[in-house]
Amino acid sequence: xxxxxxxxxxxxxxxxxxxxxxxxxxxxxxxxxxxxxxxxxxxxxxxxxxxxxxxxxxxxxxxxxxxxxxxxxxxxxxxxxxxxxxxxxxxxxxxxxxxxxxxxxxxxxxxxxxxxxxxxxxxxxxxxxxxxxxxxxxxxxxxxxxxxxxxxxxxxxxxxxxxxxxxxxxxxxxxxxxxxxxxxxxxxxxxxxxxxxxxxxxxxxxxxxxxxxxxxxxxxxxxxxxxxxxxxxxxxxxxxxxxxxxxxxxxxxxxxxxxxxxxxxxxxxxxxxxxxxxxxxxxxxxxxxxxxxxxxxxxxxxxxxxxxxxxxxxxxxxxxxxxxxxxxxxxxxxxxxxxxxxxxxxxxxxxxxxxxxxxxxxxxxxxxxxxxxxxxxxxxxxxxxxxxxxx
Amino acid sequence: xxxxxxxxxxxxxxxxxxxxxxxxxxxxxxxxxxxxxxxxxxxxxxxxxxxxxxxxxxxxxxxxxxxxxxxxxxxxxxxxxxxxxxxxxxxxxxxxxxxxxxxxxxxxxxxxxxxxxxxxxxxxxxxxxxxxxxxxxxxxxxxxxxxxxxxxxxxxxxxxxxxxxxxxxxxxxxxxxxxxxxxxxxxxxxxxxxxxxxxxxxxxxxxxxxxxxxxxxxxxxxxxxxxxxxxxxxxxxxxxxxxxxxxxxxxxxxxxxxxxxxxxxxxxxxxxxxxxxxxxxxxxxxxxxxxxxxxxxxxxxxxxxxxxxxxxxxxxxxxxxxxxxxxxxxxxxxxxxxxxxxxxxxxxxxxxxxxxxxxxxxxxxxxxxxxxxxxxxxxxxxxxxxxxxxx
Numbered sequence: 001x002x003x004x005x006x007x008x009x010x011x012x013x014x015x016x017x018x019x020x021x022x023x024x025x026x027x028x029x030x031x032x033x034x035x036x037x038x039x040x041x042x043x044x045x046x047x048x049x050x051x052x053x054x055x056x057x058x059x060x061x062x063x064x065x066x067x068x069x070x071x072x073x074x075x076x077x078x079x080x081x082x083x084x085x086x087x088x089x090x091x092x093x094x095x096x097x098x099x100x101x102x103x104x105x106x107x108x109x110x111x112x113x114x115x116x117x118x119x120x121x122x123x124x125x126x127x128x129x130x131x132x133x134x135x136x137x138x139x140x141x142x143x144x145x146x147x148x149x150x151x152x153x154x155x156x157x158x159x160x161x162x163x164x165x166x167x168x169x170x171x172x173x174x175x176x177x178x179x180x181x182x183x184x185x186x187x188x189x190x191x192x193x194x195x196x197x198x199x200x201x202x203x204x205x206x207x208x209x210x211x212x213x214x215x216x217x218x219x220x221x222x223x224x225x226x227x228x229x230x231x232x233x234x235x236x237x238x239x240x241x242x243x244x245x246x247x248x249x250x251x252x253x254x255x256x257x258x259x260x261x262x263x264x265x266x267x268x269x270x271x272x273x274x275x276x277x278x279x280x281x282x283x284x285x286x287x288x289x290x291x292x293x294x295x296x297x298x299x300x301x302x303x304x305x306x307x308x309x310x311x312x313x314x315x316x317x318x319x320x321x322x323x324x325x326x327x328x329x330x331x332x333x334x335x336x337x338x339x340x341x342x343x344x345x346x347x348x349x350x351x352x353x354x355x356x357x358x359x360x361x362x363x364x365x366x367x368x369x370x371x372x373x374x375x376x377x378x379x380x381x382x383x384x385x386x387x388x389x390x391x
Numbered sequence: 392x393x394x395x396x397x398x399x400x401x402x403x404x405x406x407x408x409x410x411x412x413x414x415x416x417x418x419x420x421x422x423x424x425x426x427x428x429x430x431x432x433x434x435x436x437x438x439x440x441x442x443x444x445x446x447x448x449x450x451x452x453x454x455x456x457x458x459x460x461x462x463x464x465x466x467x468x469x470x471x472x473x474x475x476x477x478x479x480x481x482x483x484x485x486x487x488x489x490x491x492x493x494x495x496x497x498x499x500x501x502x503x504x505x506x507x508x509x510x511x512x513x514x515x516x517x518x519x520x521x522x523x524x525x526x527x528x529x530x531x532x533x534x535x536x537x538x539x540x541x542x543x544x545x546x547x548x549x550x551x552x553x554x555x556x557x558x559x560x561x562x563x564x565x566x567x568x569x570x571x572x573x574x575x576x577x578x579x580x581x582x583x584x585x586x587x588x589x590x591x592x593x594x595x596x597x598x599x600x601x602x603x604x605x606x607x608x609x610x611x612x613x614x615x616x617x618x619x620x621x622x623x624x625x626x627x628x629x630x631x632x633x634x635x636x637x638x639x640x641x642x643x644x645x646x647x648x649x650x651x652x653x654x655x656x657x658x659x660x661x662x663x664x665x666x667x668x669x670x671x672x673x674x675x676x677x678x679x680x681x682x683x684x685x686x687x688x689x690x691x692x693x694x695x696x697x698x699x700x701x702x703x704x705x706x707x708x709x710x711x712x713x714x715x716x717x718x719x720x721x722x723x724x725x726x727x728x729x730x731x732x733x734x735x736x737x738x739x740x741x742x743x744x745x746x747x748x749x750x751x752x753x754x755x756x757x758x759x760x761x762x763x764x765x766x767x768x769x770x771x772x773x774x775x776x777x778x779x780x781x782x
Contacts, residue, residue: 021464024472029446034422037446038454045458050470055420055428055446063429067436073412079441081415084475 009039021048032138075118097136145320189213219250242313247344301354331381400430412439423529466509488527536711580604610641633704692745722772
């Protein structure tokens, strides 16, 4: 076995999930994640944990949902055996890594949504555990990333096997700045370029070569930033992670997201949003704009923002069409349309609510700055505490 | 997909497990049984059942148990999450079919036993469901059977895709004879051959070419035979099945089992047992006799018998080193050392108790007869209600 598989498993079990002797752990194994699962359950055995292994196969999900479509009966709410399993569990480790990222492409999205809605209680029970989601590098994910399996393995382990303690310390600097601040301003683009509204209406859709300017102001008063250091000890549930995020209180201005995103199976490029009073008032995309439109129409909360995140993982050096990695990349910021995380809000206060949470990512390594209350804390991807920062 | 995979899934879901809308079903998928699992969960979706899929991989079991050996701590009794899952389930479908039947060969048997003992409550909860065990034909099982995968698929589907209703009717005839009778006598071997005790002590171990005579009398008064028709509706939990079995009340005589059995990973051939007052008083085997000796020494019940079974599945036409198939083959009888099944006993009475249940099989197609209370009901593999029966 590649020794990095064992390192991955130990990082997951010890740093991320903080497994203790006697913990009742669910390990959910995707079709292609068998090898990682072997290393994970061995580590769990060594820690004296109790293990129930579930099989999280997209092909099985598809088959079941197709069968249910034929049955044409409503889904039962929170089946008792699944609910009992998750309610009694201390931790849930999702080992992603399938054999075909398009395995459920022919399932009616409405069937999928109804199935998800019928399992709200199970999802909540799962979220109440020390849950962590990671992926094993499979050929299918390499293909989606446009990479060979060998290069993709290098990429995944480069992102996962970090000095998480050191990164958590660095991210804490940004978290403290955000917690103390009341307004974040993101500016991207040469200042001599005209703003979108001044350009001719007949102009082609923007491309990254002729990137429209971004100038967005996000109010964060009374918000608490999460130091997402890939550990439940930091309220962080992804491995890899490496971002600091908060929940916007107010948003105004315009922003151009130049990193492509897959939304409902379709590749959406160069999303441009105009925002007033926290709400999206105009939008455009270079490809599959209707996928974006469909998200915005989901509910009232889908036109508002649930998250502002700043990527800080320098082990992630390219975009791979996977939100688990893309949004954590150092030199990027992202905003999410839809649901906010409670961890960012004052006790008892609820943030933006929506059935969706769709992240959109912008590169901030060129002609870009992030300022808090007027003070630039990052320019062109370099934080003010790093070498090479230009004030 | 091979249409027989769908037929197998539908036989399992409808005939064997009798799944109803709203049933909470656990599907346990072995490493090589993915394709059967796809067909099974689709059928379960069509029936309106709720599904939780677990991953029953021997390689993961090995890894976990190896980890626990390193931890050197006792196993917790019935971990809460696993127990809750099985207690809330209506049915459990085990889809066997691994990639290596020797995957756990290097786990200390004592670790395995301790792990099994720690999960007694979980096992009981599982046995309280409508559980059914079947296998998907994999290369590993074909190899164990000494067959190509193509030939092994033919074999498995020949055994599984029976007219179960017709076979259940035929088996009911034998069940009624056994229920009404008080003594079964099994005789095998030419009557002119000397009995074992008369042959010189220096003689080589018996082989199937020079098979020693069998003459065994099994008392079955007050016992109820199980018509094992591969359905929970018949108290039958294997697919395929096709045997009628009961629990011996008394046993005396001697018997030679000429069908090889794998006991604790070792191939044991030509087991010969002498039985007095229900207890094994002398034993021999042509190979790996010490594996048999170790079974007999397990506990007091391991020297006594828990089962007398008569195979009736004519779709099984060869031995494949798998008890799921071998003991169901028409033209065989088997006795099990160890634990008896409650279903065969009068209410409230408990039968032979032991930690083991080891089946031993004899071919009864040549020079053989089975009689109930002095009346021959099968000669040379042909029942008295079949064409060609010689009274």
